[in-house]
Amino acid sequence: xxxxxxxxxxxxxxxxxxxxxxxxxxxxxxxxxxxxxxxxxxxxxxxxxxxxxxxxxxxxxxxxxxx
Numbered sequence: 001x002x003x004x005x006x007x008x009x010x011x012x013x014x015x016x017x018x019x020x021x022x023x024x025x026x027x028x029x030x031x032x033x034x035x036x037x038x039x040x041x042x043x044x045x046x047x048x049x050x051x052x053x054x055x056x057x058x059x060x061x062x063x064x065x066x067x
Contacts, residue, residue: 002040002041002044005041005044005045005048006018006044008048008051009022009044009047009048009051011048011051013051018047021047022040022043022044022047025043025046025047026039026040026043029042029043
């Protein structure tokens, strides 16, 4: 359901930013023989998936070289 997808995509964005990113993504992803609703759902799922990618803290820390 689209409301679940929107809720997942809103985890770290405000509504204005989400709408702006979704609008740009739909324009880039839309193919002429598909429904705009399907393209919108796909774009929102991609935004939601990108929000759930987490960098583990131990991977982000740079360790000094040992002598």
